[in-house]
Amino acid sequence: MSRILAIVSDLALVVVFVMIGRASHAEPLDMEGIQRTALPFLAGTLMAWIGFLLKRHSGLTLVNGVFVWAMTVVLGILFRLLLGDTAEFSFVLVTAAVLAAFLIGWRAVVWLVRRNRPEQPRAKDPRRSGNPAKRNAG
Template sequence: MQRFAPFALDALLVVVFCAIGRRSHDEAVLTGLLTTVWPFAAGLLLGWALAVLAARGARFDATTLWPSGVAIWACTLVVGMALRAVSGQGVALSFVIVAGCVLALFLLGWRAAVRVLR
């Protein structure tokens, strides 16, 4: 179970990011949450897959900032924005910047805290 904790935490933080965004724009959080979450969730899954594959047989540690955390964050952001664009959702530059910063804080922040505590 502990093996899946980093993924579960990342997934929870992506959902929280989307819920905060919907709430800050006075949109219904629960009824439209899936529409907002799915592009970023797909990016998160791809980022995790790439991070695991990049380990190439070495011991994969999902708690490291580099390369795991950065790959997961970058894929979540880039793929999430690309999927939002092709599905007709907003991808204004200001949103990309805010999303990049908040997702970095969420997805890299807990990894930095783990590193400091170790």
């Protein structure tokens, strides 16, 4: 999986989280409302990814997922409060739980799939053989 696809996946999952939350509270799913609610969390997600890009991390590991999740939740709640919105304790708990499932979850699935994939036999390179005659033949 490429980094671009991972970034887009994280951002899309944050928007899905926002849409589920708005729908569960019978709030309209209009573009303005979704943007207003999603912006603080998208900013947190993007800040985590900027850190990965500056440090040249792939952003695809489970540990990276925990970092993206933590930054998204902490900065998202902080930015939400700075913009004058509320963040009740139950909201913070639900936000943390759902975003953990989303942002860490897809990385866990990728890790499990890669871990359980049967290893492909490698073509033997005669130059890497322990036999000097075969090494010099290529």
